[in-house]
Amino acid sequence: MMRRFTLIAIPYLWLLALFLVPFVIVFKISLSDVALARPPYTPHFDWATGIWAFLSELDFENFVFLTQDDLYWKAYLSSLKIAAISTLLTLLVGYPMAYAMARAPQEWRATLMMLVILPFWTSFLIRVYAWMGILSNEGFLNQFLLWTGVISEPLTILNTNTAVYIGIVYTYLPFMILPIYAALERLDESLIEAAEDLGCSRLSAFWLVTIPLSKTGIIAGCFLVFIPVLGEFVIPSLLGGSDTLMIGKVLWEEFFSNRDWPVASAVAVVLLLLLIIPIVLFQRNQQKQQEAEQ
Amino acid sequence: MKRMSWFNTVSLTLGFAFLYVPMLILVIYSFNESKLVTVWAGFSTKWYGELMQNEAFLSAAWVTIKVAxxxxxIATVLGTMAAYVxxxxxxxxxRTLFSGMIYAPLVMPEVITGLSLLLLFIGxxxxxxxxxxxxxxxxxxxxYVSVVVSxxxxxxxxxxxxxxxxxxxxxxxxxRLVTLPIIAPAVISGWLLAFTLSLDDLVIASFTSGPAATTLPIKIYSAVRLGVSPEINALSTLMIAIVTIGVLTASLVNKRQIVRQQREEKEAGRN
Structure with missing residues (x-):
C-alpha cells in the first residue's frame, strides 16, 4: 500500500509543483500591477498581510489594457489567421503525400514513413534556419529564378508572411502526414472499387468515399498543426518581418524587451483561453476515433 | 502489386524534395570557401575548423548535452511511473487532475510553459x-515519455x-523481471524522444536559463538572428549528421529485433 502511494505521489507532486503551481502564479501576476522593483510586479503575496489584503489589490487592469491597445487584438486575430491559412496549406501539401504513401507498394512504406519522420528528429531551429538562406534576396531561390529567367528582379520573400507560411508548412508537415496516412492505410480498397463499379468516376469515388473515410485523420492532423502554430515563436521571429504579428512573438517581446511581466502574463492567460476550444474539439475527435476502433 | 500512378509518384517526389532540398542546400553550403553564404567559391572545410575553435559554441554544446x-x-523514470499509475x-x-496534467503540457504553447516556470523560479x-x-x-x-510508455x-x-x-x-x-523487459523498447524510445526534445528546445530554455548557463539552441538563435553564417551551416550539418546516423541505427536495430522475434515465434510454433 505504501509502495503504491509513493508511486503515485512522486510524479503527482512533481507535476503539481512544476506545472500547476506555475500556472496559478501566471494567473496571479496577470492580475497584479507593474512595479519597478525586482521582481517587477506588485503585490507580492505575503502571509503576514493575509489573503484578503492581497486579494483586494488584484484587479483586471491588465486585461482591460489588452482590449484597449489594438496591438494585442491584431496579434490574436493575425495569429488565428496565420494558423488557419497555414493549416489549410499544410493539408493541401500533406494529403497527396499521405495518399501516395498509403498507395505505395507495401515494401516501400516503412522507408517512406522513415523519410517523413526523420526531419522531425532534426532540430526545429535548424530546419527554420535552412529557409533563411533560401528565401533571402540573394538567396538560393532568387538565384535560381533569376537564372531560369522567370523573374528579372529578386523577389522579397524573407521577412514577409509568405516566408512564415512556407516555414510552418515545412516544419509541421510530418504532423499532418502521419495521422492522415494512418487513416488511409486502414481504408479498405474494395470500397473504392465498389463505388467505381457502381458508376462513380474516380474523382467522385475519391470525393465520396476516400475523403469521408479519412476524416478523422484529416481532423487530427489539422489540430496537430493548428494548436502549436497558434503560439509559435521561432518561425515568425526568424522568417517573419516586423509586420508579422503573432501572439507568441508579442508575449516574448513584452517579457524580454519591455519587461512588463503582468501584461505578458495576461497575454498568456488569454492565449490559453483561445486554445481551450480547439483542444477540447481535438480531444473529442480522438475519443470518437478510439471508440470507432473498439 | 499495382504500379503507382503518375500522380502519386509526382506528389511523393515533390513532397520529399520539399522536405529534403533545404537541408541539402544547408549541408552543401557548409563546405563553401566563401564567407558569403550565397556565393559558391570552392570546397573547403575551414568553417568546421573555426567551429571547433569557438569556445562559446563548445561550452554551450556541453551544457546542452549535460541538460539533455x-x-x-529523470523524465524517463518519472514518465514511466506516471504511465504505470x-x-x-x-x-x-x-486521478482526473493527474491525467490532465500529463496531457496538458503536450499542447501547451512553449512560450506559456517557459513564462510560467520562470515566474515560479523567481518566486x-x-x-x-x-x-x-x-x-x-x-x-x-x-x-511525452508517459504517453509513449502508456x-x-x-x-x-x-x-x-x-x-x-x-x-x-x-x-x-x-x-523488474516481467513488466520492465516487455515495455523496455517503449521506455527507450521515450528516453530518446525526451533527449531530442531537450536538445532542440529554444523557447523554454530561453526563459529558464540564466547568464551562467547558455544552451546551444540559444546560442544558435542569437547568431542566426543576425543572418545566415557559414559557421552555423557547419554546426547544423554536424547536428543533422548525428541525428541521421542515430535514427538509422535505431531503426536497423529495431528491424533486426523484430525479425529475430518473428523467427523465434515461428520456431516456438514448430516445436
Whole structure:
C-alpha cells in the first residue's frame, strides 16, 4: 500500500509543483500591477498581510489594457489567421503525400514513413534556419529564378508572411502526414472499387468515399498543426518581418524587451483561453476515433 | 502489386524534395570557401575548423548535452511511473487532475510553459542556471515519455504479470523481471524522444536559463538572428549528421529485433 502511494505521489507532486503551481502564479501576476522593483510586479503575496489584503489589490487592469491597445487584438486575430491559412496549406501539401504513401507498394512504406519522420528528429531551429538562406534576396531561390529567367528582379520573400507560411508548412508537415496516412492505410480498397463499379468516376469515388473515410485523420492532423502554430515563436521571429504579428512573438517581446511581466502574463492567460476550444474539439475527435476502433 | 500512378509518384517526389532540398542546400553550403553564404567559391572545410575553435559554441554544446542527458533520464523514470499509475493504478483521489496534467503540457504553447516556470523560479528565489533548465525540461518531457510508455502498457497482456505474482514474485520483482523487459523498447524510445526534445528546445530554455548557463539552441538563435553564417551551416550539418546516423541505427536495430522475434515465434510454433 505504501509502495503504491509513493508511486503515485512522486510524479503527482512533481507535476503539481512544476506545472500547476506555475500556472496559478501566471494567473496571479496577470492580475497584479507593474512595479519597478525586482521582481517587477506588485503585490507580492505575503502571509503576514493575509489573503484578503492581497486579494483586494488584484484587479483586471491588465486585461482591460489588452482590449484597449489594438496591438494585442491584431496579434490574436493575425495569429488565428496565420494558423488557419497555414493549416489549410499544410493539408493541401500533406494529403497527396499521405495518399501516395498509403498507395505505395507495401515494401516501400516503412522507408517512406522513415523519410517523413526523420526531419522531425532534426532540430526545429535548424530546419527554420535552412529557409533563411533560401528565401533571402540573394538567396538560393532568387538565384535560381533569376537564372531560369522567370523573374528579372529578386523577389522579397524573407521577412514577409509568405516566408512564415512556407516555414510552418515545412516544419509541421510530418504532423499532418502521419495521422492522415494512418487513416488511409486502414481504408479498405474494395470500397473504392465498389463505388467505381457502381458508376462513380474516380474523382467522385475519391470525393465520396476516400475523403469521408479519412476524416478523422484529416481532423487530427489539422489540430496537430493548428494548436502549436497558434503560439509559435521561432518561425515568425526568424522568417517573419516586423509586420508579422503573432501572439507568441508579442508575449516574448513584452517579457524580454519591455519587461512588463503582468501584461505578458495576461497575454498568456488569454492565449490559453483561445486554445481551450480547439483542444477540447481535438480531444473529442480522438475519443470518437478510439471508440470507432473498439 | 499495382504500379503507382503518375500522380502519386509526382506528389511523393515533390513532397520529399520539399522536405529534403533545404537541408541539402544547408549541408552543401557548409563546405563553401566563401564567407558569403550565397556565393559558391570552392570546397573547403575551414568553417568546421573555426567551429571547433569557438569556445562559446563548445561550452554551450556541453551544457546542452549535460541538460539533455540528466533531464531525459529523470523524465524517463518519472514518465514511466506516471504511465504505470495511469494504466494500472486503478482509482485514486485526483486521478482526473493527474491525467490532465500529463496531457496538458503536450499542447501547451512553449512560450506559456517557459513564462510560467520562470515566474515560479523567481518566486521561490531559485537562481537560473543548469538546474532550472533541467527541471523545466524534465517536466515537459516526462509527459511525452508517459504517453509513449502508456500506449505500450495498454496493449500489454496483464496475465503475464499475474502469473509472476502467482508463482511467488513480489510486486516489485514482477515489475523488474516481467513488466520492465516487455515495455523496455517503449521506455527507450521515450528516453530518446525526451533527449531530442531537450536538445532542440529554444523557447523554454530561453526563459529558464540564466547568464551562467547558455544552451546551444540559444546560442544558435542569437547568431542566426543576425543572418545566415557559414559557421552555423557547419554546426547544423554536424547536428543533422548525428541525428541521421542515430535514427538509422535505431531503426536497423529495431528491424533486426523484430525479425529475430518473428523467427523465434515461428520456431516456438514448430516445436
Amino acid at each position: 542527458v540528466i533531464s531525459s533520464t 495511469l494504466v494500472r493504478g486503478g482509482r485514486f483521489m485526483g 521561490i528565489g531559485l537562481d537560473r542556471g543548469v538546474l532550472t533548465i533541467v527541471l523545466a525540461h524534465t517536466t515537459f518531457s516526462m509527459c 500506449s505500450r502498457l495498454v496493449t500489454f497482456d496483464r496475465s503475464l504479470e499475474e502469473a509472476a505474482l502467482d508463482l511467488g514474485c513480489s510486486p516489485s520483482e514482477a515489475f
